[in-house]
Amino acid sequence: MLAVMRLPEGDEELVQIMDAALAEAARRAGDWLVCRPGCTQCCHGAFAIGPLDALRLGAGMDALRAAEPALAAEIERRARAWIDEHGADFPGDRETGLLGDTDADRERFEEFANEAACPALDPATGLCGVYESRPMTCRVFGPPVRMEGDAEGTEGLGHCELCFIGATPAEVAACEMPVPLELEAELLDGLASQGETVVAFALVGRGVARSR
Numbered sequence: 001m002l003a004v005m006r007l008p009e010g011d012e013e014l015v016q017i018m019d020a021a022l023a024e025a026a027r028r029a030g031d032w033l034v035c036r037p038g039c040t041q042c043c044h045g046a047f048a049i050g051p052l053d054a055l056r057l058g059a060g061m062d063a064l065r066a067a068e069p070a071l072a073a074e075i076e077r078r079a080r081a082w083i084d085e086h087g088a089d090f091p092g093d094r095e096t097g098l099l100g101d102t103d104a105d106r107e108r109f110e111e112f113a114n115e116a117a118c119p120a121l122d123p124a125t126g127l128c129g130v131y132e133s134r135p136m137t138c139r140v141f142g143p144p145v146r147m148e149g150d151a152e153g154t155e156g157l158g159h160c161e162l163c164f165i166g167a168t169p170a171e172v173a174a175c176e177m178p179v180p181l182e183l184e185a186e187l188l189d190g191l192a193s194q195g196e197t198v199v200a201f202a203l204v205g206r207g208v209a210r211s212r
């Protein structure tokens with residue numbers, strides 16, 4: 001198991017920027033943005049996370065173990081159960097938790113654990129147990145977002161399918177949430193490159209990047 005190291009100093013700034021951008025996008029979206037506590041559609045299905053997200057989740061679990069050990073133990077129990085259930089089909093190295101990077105691995109990942117609930121999700125409350133440490137994918141899901149390489153204009157904006165029902169493309173575009181991709185890339189550049197993992201492995205300390 002890789003030791004969880006201190007987050008790079010800029011991660012706090014990145015999270016603050018993301019939280020502020022989400023709050024502003026939500027303010028502009030109003031009722032079009034239906035994301036609420038207990039809405040868990042986006043909490044099902046495995047998705048890849050990068051080394052900074054994995055490191056943040058690991059640090060978040062360390063803090064949770066100190067503040068709420070029972071909750072941390074339950075999240076880790078769910079994560080290990082998730083790995084036990086889906087690990088045999090994991091398209092990567094189960095010991096390290098790192099996803100494979102071949103074309104065949106990527107193809108297998110398309111069909112991997114698509115219906116599985118995130119182990120950080122509390123099935124009783126519908127809340128995330130590591131919300132403050134959640135990955136960037138979780139932070140941008142909901143409002144209109146344009147990621148690196150997306151087309152310009154309204155066609156390049158993606159948002160949760162449950163949101164913006166009845167809104168015009170122009171109304172959607174007016175609620176775009178900017179993403180500080182350059183800052184994130186800078187922070188990633190300061191980490192030892194160890195590829196991608198999934199949330200379950202990060203919650204138990206695998207697939208976690210270490211500082212150079």
